[in-house]
Amino acid sequence: MTRTLRIATRGSALALAQTGMIAAELTRLTGVEVQISVVTTEGDTSRASLASIGGTGVFASALRAVLVAGEADIVVHSLKDLPTAAYPGLLLGSVPAREDPRDALITRDGVTLDELPEGFRVGTGSPRRVAQLLSLRPDATVVDIRGNVDTRLAKVSSGELDAVVLAAAGLTRLGRLDTVTEFFDLALWPTAPGQGALALEAREEDSIPELALIQHADTRLSIAAERAVLAALEAGCTAPIGASASISAEGGADILTLTAVVYRADGAEELGSERSVRLAGGVAGAGAGAGPAGSGAAGATGSLAAGLLQSGLIDGTDVFAAQLDQAEALGAELAAQLLDDGAAELAELGARS
Numbered sequence: 001m002t003r004t005l006r007i008a009t010r011g012s013a014l015a016l017a018q019t020g021m022i023a024a025e026l027t028r029l030t031g032v033e034v035q036i037s038v039v040t041t042e043g044d045t046s047r048a049s050l051a052s053i054g055g056t057g058v059f060a061s062a063l064r065a066v067l068v069a070g071e072a073d074i075v076v077h078s079l080k081d082l083p084t085a086a087y088p089g090l091l092l093g094s095v096p097a098r099e100d101p102r103d104a105l106i107t108r109d110g111v112t113l114d115e116l117p118e119g120f121r122v123g124t125g126s127p128r129r130v131a132q133l134l135s136l137r138p139d140a141t142v143v144d145i146r147g148n149v150d151t152r153l154a155k156v157s158s159g160e161l162d163a164v165v166l167a168a169a170g171l172t173r174l175g176r177l178d179t180v181t182e183f184f185d186l187a188l189w190p191t192a193p194g195q196g197a198l199a200l201e202a203r204e205e206d207s208i209p210e211l212a213l214i215q216h217a218d219t220r221l222s223i224a225a226e227r228a229v230l231a232a233l234e235a236g237c238t239a240p241i242g243a244s245a246s247i248s249a250e251g252g253a254d255i256l257t258l259t260a261v262v263y264r265a266d267g268a269e270e271l272g273s274e275r276s277v278r279l280a281g282g283v284a285g286a287g288a289g290a291g292p293a294g295s296g297a298a299g300a301t302g303s304l305a306a307g308l309l310q311s312g313l314i315d316g317t318d319v320f321a322a323q324l325d326q327a328e329a330l331g332a333e334l335a336a337q338l339l340d341d342g343a344a345e346l347a348e349l350g351a352r353s
């Protein structure tokens with residue numbers, strides 16, 4: 001009998017598109033059959049501001065309840081909407097390869113941020129994007145908007161707004177990347193921790209070996225570093241903080257580099273820092289992971305460590321666990337430095353230096 005995995009998702013066009021992609025990939029790689037069920041969350045039905053109904057965490061909570069109740073085996077979240085605190089009985093089972101983590105600007109007639117007219121109207125509900133926009137264009141009129149990607153795009157084409165800022169990843173998954181007039185460079189405009197990545201959550205007590213096969217080691221390490229910043233600053237998902245990490249190969253070693261910026265709400269001040277770490281074993285390349293907890297062993301090719309892995313002389317799970325520890329330590333150290341530099345005076349954070 002073919003094994004069937006039940007996956008729960010939100011019902012927005014974006015959630016359905018990304019869950020459909022994950023389901024297809026799971027089937028392609030493992031032959032498993034996938035059943036998708038849609039969960040309606042308060043965040044989908046309520047028109048109230050997200051902050052008033054508990055922040056973006058409302059999306060995650062309803063999905064997690066379905067998992068805990070045993071009504072699904074896996075839930076797919078947008079990683080940036082997933083709170084950093086561990087949830088009893090659940091674990092982050094897998095993090096597949098990330099889409100473009102950048103933010104993108106959508107305007108009419110190919111106009112860039114610099115070229116928009118004085119006092120232009122731009123829509124976003126994200127305090128981070130508000131601060132980033134105001135930092136570059138203090139004259140902007142920011143309009144707090146909610147709603148799905150298509151609704152937001154329509155506000156620009158109809159003329160109600162002059163611009164919106166959206167994640168490139170969401171636009172890509174919905175086939176709407178053609179609407180973008182400008183991509184913001186991550187070095188100048190770091191995005192939300194985990195932006196562009198997906199989280200596959202599962203019950204701790206279950207063993208779902210298929211999850212490891214769609215994990216992407218580099219993505220998992222990068223988001224671990226980014227989320228560690230958020231956790232250490234005790235900042236919620238709506239805090240004006242950008243954190244972006246990436247992995248590059250330098251002389252045979254894999255280097256994890258993390259940039260984070262804390263903004264004052266009005267964008268007039270910001271505090272940023274960057275840090276790198278040389279990853280243990282140097283095998284974090286484009287690999288799928290191993291282990292039911294999605295521990296994600298390195299899958300790099302060519303390096304000494306990869307050879308040792310292949311020969312069974314070292315245990316990939318241990319190497320990867322060590323790399324994950326390094327990634328989390330990098331994020332925590334960078335957050336500590338930002339606090340030392342006065343980040344808590346700039347933005348409302350749970351953490352105090």
Ligand SMILES: NCc1[nH]cc(CCC(=O)O)c1CC(=O)O
Nearest residue numbers: 078080166167169170195196197
């Ligand atoms: N906050 C909503 C949200 N959550 C995930 C995405 C899509 C991009 C992603 O996967 O990070 C979006 C839309 C957006 O920010 O434009």
